[in-house]
Each structure stands twice: as structure tokens, then as C-alpha cells.
Amino acid sequence: MSVPETTRETDARIEAPLVETTGGFSGYFKKIFHAGKTVLDGMSVTFSHFLRKPQTIQYPEVPVTNDLPERYRGLLEVDMDICTACMACERACPINCIKIDMKKVEKSLIMSRFDIDMAKCMYCGLCSEPCPTAAIRHTKEFEGATPILESLIFRFVPPGESIIGYKPKKEDGDKMPDTRAKGEIAREARALGYTFNPAWYATGLRLTVSAPKKKVEEKKDAAPKVDATSVAAKRGEFEKKLGDKSEQKVFKLLREIVADTDCGECGYPTCDEYSQVMASGKEKDRSLCKPGGAETAAEIDLVYMILEGKPVGAKNEPTA
Ligand code: SF4
Ligand code: SF4
Ligand code: SF4
Numbered sequence: 001m002s003v004p005e006t007t008r009e010t011d012a013r014i015e016a017p018l019v020e021t022t023g024g025f026s027g028y029f030k031k032i033f034h035a036g037k038t039v040l041d042g043m044s045v046t047f048s049h050f051l052r053k054p055q056t057i058q059y060p061e062v063p064v065t066n067d068l069p070e071r072y073r074g075l076l077e078v079d080m081d082i083c084t085a086c087m088a089c090e091r092a093c094p095i096n097c098i099k100i101d102m103k104k105v106e107k108s109l110i111m112s113r114f115d116i117d118m119a120k121c122m123y124c125g126l127c128s129e130p131c132p133t134a135a136i137r138h139t140k141e142f143e144g145a146t147p148i149l150e151s152l153i154f155r156f157v158p159p160g161e162s163i164i165g166y167k168p169k170k171e172d173g174d175k176m177p178d179t180r181a182k183g184e185i186a187r188e189a190r191a192l193g194y195t196f197n198p199a200w201y202a203t204g205l206r207l208t209v210s211a212p213k214k215k216v217e218e219k220k221d222a223a224p225k226v227d228a229t230s231v232a233a234k235r236g237e238f239e240k241k242l243g244d245k246s247e248q249k250v251f252k253l254l255r256e257i258v259a260d261t262d263c264g265e266c267g268y269p270t271c272d273e274y275s276q277v278m279a280s281g282k283e284k285d286r287s288l289c290k291p292g293g294a295e296t297a298a299e300i301d302l303v304y305m306i307l308e309g310k311p312v313g314a315k316n317e318p319t320a
Contacts, residue, residue, distance in 0.1 A: 065140045065183070073123045073138040076116050077186035078156045079179045083135040085109035085165025086263035086291040089127035097121045102165070104295055109165035109259060111157055118144060119152035132263045133166065133176060139183040141190070151193035154186070159196055168262060231298045238299075239306055250307065251279035257299045259291035266290070 057064055068074070086109075090098040097120045101113035128136050144152055157163050168176075241253045254275040261271070266288035268274040277283035278300070286300040305311075 065142075068140040068142075072140045072142075073125050075118055075139055075141040075144065075186040075190065076121065076127070076136060076154070077139050077141075077183070077189060078114060078116070078136045079185060080111075080114065080135070080156050080163050082133045082166045082177060082179055083111070083114070083156075083163075084133055084167065084261035084263060084291075085111050086132060086259065086261035086265060088130040088132070088263050088265055088291075089136045091265070091290065092126045092130050094124070094126060095120060095122065098127060102291075102293075104259065104292060107256065107260065108167075109261070109291065110162050111165060112162045114156040114163070116154045116156070117152065118154055119149045130263070130265075132261065133168070134179075135166075137182065139186040141183050141186045144190070146193070148194065148197075150197040152190075153197050154189035154193060155196040156185075156189065158192075165261065167260060228298070231295070231302055234299065235302060235306065238303055242303070242306055245307055247279050250303065251275050253303055254278050254300060257292070257296055257303070258289045259293075259296060261291050263291055 057067075085100070085102050087100050087102060090100045097117045099113060099115045099117075100111060102109055102111045104110075123138070125138060128134070128138060131137075146152060166177075238253060241249065241256075243249050255271060258266075258271045258275055262269075264270075266274045268277065268283075268288075271289075274283070274288065278286060286304065287297040289296050289300075
């Protein structure tokens with residue numbers, strides 16, 4: 001009976017010696033030398049550590065924050081001194097970690113709330129990308145361990161207070177005011193996390209910090225309502241400002257109405273440009289100024305009602 005070819009090859013491999021013994025006496029010593037060299041090669045990596053400076057950092061005794069790369073995405077902070085209240089960050093966050101309550105009073109944008117839920121944040125950085133003033137930014141701070149999750153809601157407007165949005169000055173051009181050292185604000189927000197978040201008080205652990213003076217009321221995410229009467233009441237004032245209804249007058253009034261943050265959310269780089277294209281009739285969409293909200297849209301509508309001679313209350317569609 002003939003043995004299959006593959007079986008014979010397998011048997012030959014099994015029977016072959018593990019160490020080749022060709023080369024006689026010199027071959028034998030060559031192999032010993034080779035084995036020793038291989039061991040030393042491997043151990044050289046290990047031995048080199050005896051000569052190197054140790055890299056181990058005794059964290060948390062030794063802080064590591066400063067050794068992190070500059071673009072590290074740690075806890076977020078917002079410098080409210082340069083926040084324009086444009087709300088671009090809130091709109092950019094894909095998982096709604098940011099909550100801003102803002103309303104327009106006269107020509108100012110007033111924020112009564114600017115919260116970031118760092119417990120929910122996935123550190124994607126999408127909120128800091130559209131910020132026109134780099135007010136919101138990631139820091140190198142990363143320590144967020146806490147027994148109370150709510151303490152990770154960073155409140156940049158202290159409960160019960162309001163902050164007026166920053167307005168870049170035209171004469172400053174692109175120059176921004178000085179901002180605080182990166183990380184300082186995040187550390188403060190983290191420390192105040194317990195004070196500013198009432199849920200923590202419910203636990204009865206109020207041993208070391210004083211309670212906030214005013215109770216924080218969580219607002220529902222309902223769209224802000226526009227007071228139609230107060231907008232309509234501006235008709236006389238707007239008519240006066242529009243005067244002969246020249247393009248320049250229309251531009252000036254629209255420029256006054258838009259939110260004035262130069263955030264670019266409307267698709268135009270500045271408020272001037274959006275106002276100009278509306279005034280010239282090149283841009284028909286009058287609801288692009290998101291930071292101004294419904295009130296700004298209603299006021300712009302009123303301008304066009306006046307220009308088109310429509311009475312108050314008429315349905316106002318942009319004319320082609
Ligand atoms: S880093 Fe991402 S998830 Fe966190 S607040 Fe910003 S956009 Fe939202
Ligand atoms: S200025 Fe920056 S931080 Fe302030 S609301 Fe706009 S995007 Fe957010
Ligand atoms: S007009 Fe445009 S640039 Fe100006 S605040 Fe509104 S969205 Fe921002």
C-alpha cells in the first residue's frame with residue numbers, strides 16, 4: 001500500500017531534530033554564542049532602564065496638568081468677560097450639554113444662565129469651534145471625581161445674577177481683550193459645582209459650603225415667546241428711523257436690530273454684512289440671526305411691513 005505524499009512529509013518534519021547538528025564542533029560553539037547573544041540582545045532593553053532617569057510621576061502627589069499637551073480636551077470653561085451671548089456653542093453641542101438663557105434688552109444681550117453639564121459632555125470640542133471670541137474652551141483640567149453628579153454642572157452665571165454679553169469694539173479690530181489663564185475658570189467652576197447645584201443640598205451633606213442665596217429654578221426648554229404688542233409698539237419709532245426709506249436708512253435700522261455679536265451664524269461673517277444684504281434685497285431670509293431669537297426676527301418683519309406699507313397684524317411674507 002502506498003503512503004500518501006503529505007503523510008510522509010509530516011513524518012519527516014516530526015522526526016527532524018529541533019537543533020540542527022550540522023557544522024560539527026565549530027557549529028556547536030557557534031550556536032552557543034548565538035543563543036548567548038540573543039539573550040543579551042533582549043536583556044539590553046531591560047538593562048538600559050538601570051541607566052535612564054525614572055519617568056514615573058507620583059500622581060496625585062505631583063500634579064500632571066502642566067505636562068499635558070496644549071490642545072488637551074479637558075474640562076470646559078467659559079470666560080464670561082468675552083462671551084458675546086451668541087449661543088453658537090449651545091447650538092453646536094450635539095447632545096445638549098449647554099444651556100443658555102438669554103434675552104435681548106434694548107441693544108444688549110443679557111444672559112441669566114450659562115450652564116455646561118460636564119457629566120454629560122463627551123469632550124468632542126464641537127462647541128468651542130464656532131465661538132467667535134474663543135470664550136468657551138477646553139482646559140487641561142481633568143479631575144472630576146465626585147460623589148454627586150450634579151456638582152459637575154458648571155454654572156458660569158451665578159444663580160440669580162445676569163451677565164451682559166460682550167460686544168467687540170469696532171476700533172479694536174481683531175484684537176481681543178485679555179482673558180484669564182486657561183484652567184483658572186474651570187477650577188473655580190468645579191469648586192463652585194457643589195454650591196451652585198441645589199441637588200447636592202438635598203443630600204444633607206452641606207457641611208463645608210454655604211447655601212446659595214436664591215433657589216435655582218430649572219427652566220423648561222420652551223421656545224421663547226415674543227410679545228407681539230411690544231414689537232408692534234415700535235412701529236412709530238421704526239417709521240421715524242426709516243425716514244425716506246433709503247437703503248442706507250434700512251441698513252442702519254436692521255443693523256440696530258440684529259444681535260450684534262458678529263458670530264457668523266447667519267452665514268455672513270459680520271452683522272454689517274447680513275444687514276447690508278437684507279437692506280439691498282439680495283437676502284430674503286430675515287430669520288437668520290439666531291442669537292437675536294424670535295424677537296429680532298419679529299422686529300425685522302416689522303421693518304418690512306413698514307417698507308411694504310402693510311398694516312400691523314398682516315401676514316408678512318418676503319416679496320420676491
Ligand atoms: S465638548 Fe462636545 S459634548 Fe461637550 S459641551 Fe462641547 S459640544 Fe457638547
Ligand atoms: S461667545 Fe462663545 S461661549 Fe459665548 S455664547 Fe457664543 S459661542 Fe458660546
Ligand atoms: S446678524 Fe449674523 S453675525 Fe450678527 S449676530 Fe446675527 S447671526 Fe450673528
